[in-house]
Amino acid sequence: MTKRIERIRWRCRRGLLELDLLLKRFLDKYDSQLNEQQIDQFESLLSLSDQDLLAIICSNPETVDKSLKRLIQLIQRS
Numbered sequence: 001m002t003k004r005i006e007r008i009r010w011r012c013r014r015g016l017l018e019l020d021l022l023l024k025r026f027l028d029k030y031d032s033q034l035n036e037q038q039i040d041q042f043e044s045l046l047s048l049s050d051q052d053l054l055a056i057i058c059s060n061p062e063t064v065d066k067s068l069k070r071l072i073q074l075i076q077r078s
Contacts, residue, residue: 005031008043016050022057026078041071 005027012023023046034042045053045068056064057075064072 004039008039008046011043011046014050014053016054019050019054019057022075022078026075029078030074038071041068045071 009024009027009031012020012027014020014023045056048056056068057072
């Protein structure tokens with residue numbers, strides 16, 4: 001899983017500095033604790049545009065898809 005996390009880390013380099021910082025802190029804190037499903041979900045989030053991803057992270061987790069709610073909360077806490 002290390003190679004996969006390294007690829008994900010590279011994908012976290014975004015056009016918005018705010019996203020770079022949020023996503024890097026999240027991976028630094030939780031990368032070894034994520035299960036396969038969470039990694040899949042995180043990768044699906046990374047496929048979103050910067051503006052959409054930032055809006056989801058900065059919004060109330062109650063408004064996002066329930067399957068992503070826990071992951072969004074982890075990103076917000078990091």
